[in-house]
Amino acid sequence: MRITHARVIVCCPGRNLVTLKLETDQGLYGIGDATLNGREQAVVAYLEEHVVPALIGRDAHGIEDIWQFLYRGAYWRRGPVTMSAIGAVDMALWDLKAKAAGMPLYQLLGGKSRDRVMVYGHATGHDIDGCLEEVARHVEQGYRAVRVQCGIPGMATTYGVAKRAGERYEPADADLPAEHVWDTAKYLNFVPKLFEAVRERFGDELHLLHDVHHRLTPIEAARLGKLAEPYHLFWLEDCVPAENQEAFRLIRQHTTTPLAVGEVFNSIHDCRELIESQSIDYIRATLTHAGGISHVRRIAALAELYHVRTGFHGPTDLSPVCLGAALHFDSWVPNFGIQEYMPHSEETEAVFPHAYRFADGHFTPGDAPGHGVDIDEDLAAKYPYKRASLPVNRLEDGTLWHW
Ligand SMILES: O=C(O)C(=O)C[C@H](O)[C@H](O)CO
Numbered sequence: 001m002r003i004t005h006a007r008v009i010v011c012c013p014g015r016n017l018v019t020l021k022l023e024t025d026q027g028l029y030g031i032g033d034a035t036l037n038g039r040e041q042a043v044v045a046y047l048e049e050h051v052v053p054a055l056i057g058r059d060a061h062g063i064e065d066i067w068q069f070l071y072r073g074a075y076w077r078r079g080p081v082t083m084s085a086i087g088a089v090d091m092a093l094w095d096l097k098a099k100a101a102g103m104p105l106y107q108l109l110g111g112k113s114r115d116r117v118m119v120y121g122h123a124t125g126h127d128i129d130g131c132l133e134e135v136a137r138h139v140e141q142g143y144r145a146v147r148v149q150c151g152i153p154g155m156a157t158t159y160g161v162a163k164r165a166g167e168r169y170e171p172a173d174a175d176l177p178a179e180h181v182w183d184t185a186k187y188l189n190f191v192p193k194l195f196e197a198v199r200e201r202f203g204d205e206l207h208l209l210h211d212v213h214h215r216l217t218p219i220e221a222a223r224l225g226k227l228a229e230p231y232h233l234f235w236l237e238d239c240v241p242a243e244n245q246e247a248f249r250l251i252r253q254h255t256t257t258p259l260a261v262g263e264v265f266n267s268i269h270d271c272r273e274l275i276e277s278q279s280i281d282y283i284r285a286t287l288t289h290a291g292g293i294s295h296v297r298r299i300a301a302l303a304e305l306y307h308v309r310t311g312f313h314g315p316t317d318l319s320p321v322c323l324g325a326a327l328h329f330d331s332w333v334p335n336f337g338i339q340e341y342m343p344h345s346e347e348t349e350a351v352f353p354h355a356y357r358f359a360d361g362h363f364t365p366g367d368a369p370g371h372g373v374d375i376d377e378d379l380a381a382k383y384p385y386k387r388a389s390l391p392v393n394r395l396e397d398g399t400l401w402h403w
């Protein structure tokens with residue numbers, strides 16, 4: 001089965017999304033998600049200039065050889081742009097191989113380890129009451145797990161809070177980066193009150209998650225982990241920037257609150273020490289940003305040795321193609337933890353018809369051949385790209401901080 005055409009489709013049905021479509025001489029095609037929020041056109045250029053021309057004529061069944069050609073052959077190795085491009089190619093090739101085999105992707109990976117995939121939703125509010133109302137709405141919809149993000153008294157903006165109740169949170173909200181202001185002391189004084197309020201109203205059964213979004217130092221993260229222990233979080237996410245993997249050992253010494261990290265990782269080398277030192281509990285690297293199924297299953301296999309579970313990143317700045325492929329991976333992977341889910345816009349859902357279904361706090365991937373997601377190119381063309389940038393974050397004294 002030879003690759004005859006490879007096209008990059010950029011659309012903006014509510015937000016920018018990048019899709020790679022590989023067509024073959026057997027009449028089958030596969031698609032992959034190449035969306036890198038705020039840097040979409042960098043991946044488009046990488047694919048169109050350096051990847052697509054080299055794919056034409058290659059055997060689409062040669063997934064591993066193509067992966068190594070694009071990774072080792074790139075000389076410059078990894079990074080988010082390269083690995084998102086490789087991720088899209090790899091996702092499309094696995095989609096193709098499963099279609100050629102006439103089976104859903106989870107079968108090709110090794111069959112189901114579970115009938116359905118538990119997801120967590122996002123409850124946000126400008127204050128605790130508003131956040132609790134959103135938790136209640138998610139519980140009514142059957143979610144077993146909810147992430148809470150709340151406005152912080154004394155701070156005009158913070159991470160993860162939708163502009164209006166019930167809306168999805170879209171961080172890439174301006175042509176050029178908006179500037180937010182952050183104060184760690186106000187945050188640390190407040191957020192344990194949020195956890196306490198959720199437990200008081202919803203009890204102990206609900207899985208409770210929170211995303212610090214890279215903003216603390218290790219000892220501050222250790223303090224927050226200890227403060228959170230009475231509320232037994234499912235996980236505390238991205239509590240510190242994770243380039244220095246060793247920093248997590250200090251946090252681990254102080255708290256039993258489970259730690260999740262990895263949405264900004266793009267290879268096993270970003271997380272090997274974290275996993276081998278058992279400094280984390282969940283690894284979040286996504287199929288799109290971490291080189292696709294071929295590479296993420298290596299990360300998951302290493303993680304399994306150290307009791308680390310998967311917890312894929314899954315906001316709306318990853319397309320339904322990535323979600324579909326992730327749900328097949330989640331259905332198979334033995335050390336599954338949880339899957340993030342933010343509902344895409346109605347426009348996005350229409351552009352990307354899919355076989356996956358939500359019910360009672362869980363997803364099923366569907367049994368269509370491949371990953372079960374398609375793209376309506378005519379409809380996609382109605383939503384042209386429009387540059388959108390993620391914000392930056394400054395401390396109150398003006399220091400450029402972690403967003
Ligand atoms: O979904 C999460 O956990 C995030 O941290 C969302 C990120 O801010 C978002 O994907 C950045 O593009």
Ligand SMILES: [Mg+2]
Pocket residue numbers: 211213237238263
């Ligand atoms: Mg996050």
